Amino acid sequence: MSKICPVCHTIFKVRNNHHTYCCSHCRKIHHKTVYYDKKRPEHKHVQNAKIIRMFYCHKCKKQVLVTDEKDRRKKFCSPRCEKLYWKHPRQKIIKNTI
Known part of the structure; x- marks a missing residue:
């Protein structure tokens, strides 16, 4: 099965359905943008x-x-x-x- 990485938009093969990102680097980039860039009041x-x-x-x-x-x-x-x-x-x- 193959998926598209939401960060770098590359096609990659997954071993199981739980993988979302092509590599740990893309996963960390997404985590930083979601959790650290929040505008907190x-x-x-x-x-x-x-x-x-x-x-x-x-x-x-x-x-x-x-x-x-x-x-x-x-x-x-x-x-x-x-x-x-x-x-x-x-x-x-x-x-x-x-």
Whole structure:
């Protein structure tokens, strides 16, 4: 049986019906476009609203005021800051002693 890859549009033979992509590279490209490029809503602060929680973002050090009960943020101001924080963790500085 043969299928067409939805990413690169090449025809490939499948071993079973569960294969959708021609290779792991195409599968990863599709996964990144679907899951990482989503436009996630950023929370806005409303004037004169009751502040439920206040914290400083671990990445950019901005003060975040949470006023919505559905807002579950506790460490980062946005999904972008969270991704950047976990992508590049702080490196330990080793001091050379002479």
